[in-house]
Amino acid sequence: SPTPVVAFLSVTSKVAALALATRIFDIPFYFSSNEWHLLLEILAILSMILGNLIAITQTSMKRMLAYSSIGQIGYVIIGIIVGDSNDGYASMITYMLFYISMNLGTFACIVLFGLRTGTDNIRDYAGLYTKDPFLALSLALCLLSLGGLPPLAGFFG
Secondary structure, eight states: OOHHHHHHHHHHHHHHHHHHHHHHHHTTTSTTHHHHHHHHHHHHHHHHHHHHHHHHTOSBHHHHHHHHHHHHHHHHHHHHHTTTSHHHHHHHHHHHHHHHHHHHHHHHHHHHHHHHHSOOBGGGGTTHHHHOHHHHHHHHHHHHHHTTOTTSHHHHO
């Protein structure tokens, strides 16, 4: 599938799901929050663990990012769990803004790499710094930020 389409679907589906979940879990289920919190906690934990474990096994960069984004949505669910306060929603929105920026940046790097090499196999990224230092550093910054490494933006989300 074309990488720009994958990037668009990756970002917009999460933003739409976040908006929907925020509305659903904020208004009608506010009074039955204990039951929903347990369900959301389980979903968040499963999403973080399974999404990232499956992502590690991928050989395609696009597929790795897709499964990684399943793990990332678990972190957003935590914002919904603590969303009873304004701080929970603020941190969730901040995280999504950083996630969108870094995810689109990563996909932009993948598009450039794919145009130059014709592949998105992770093994083909070996030696990228010697071929294109700017692309390698850009990709590294985006991926490390998605991983939450301080002092990059993903750490503060």
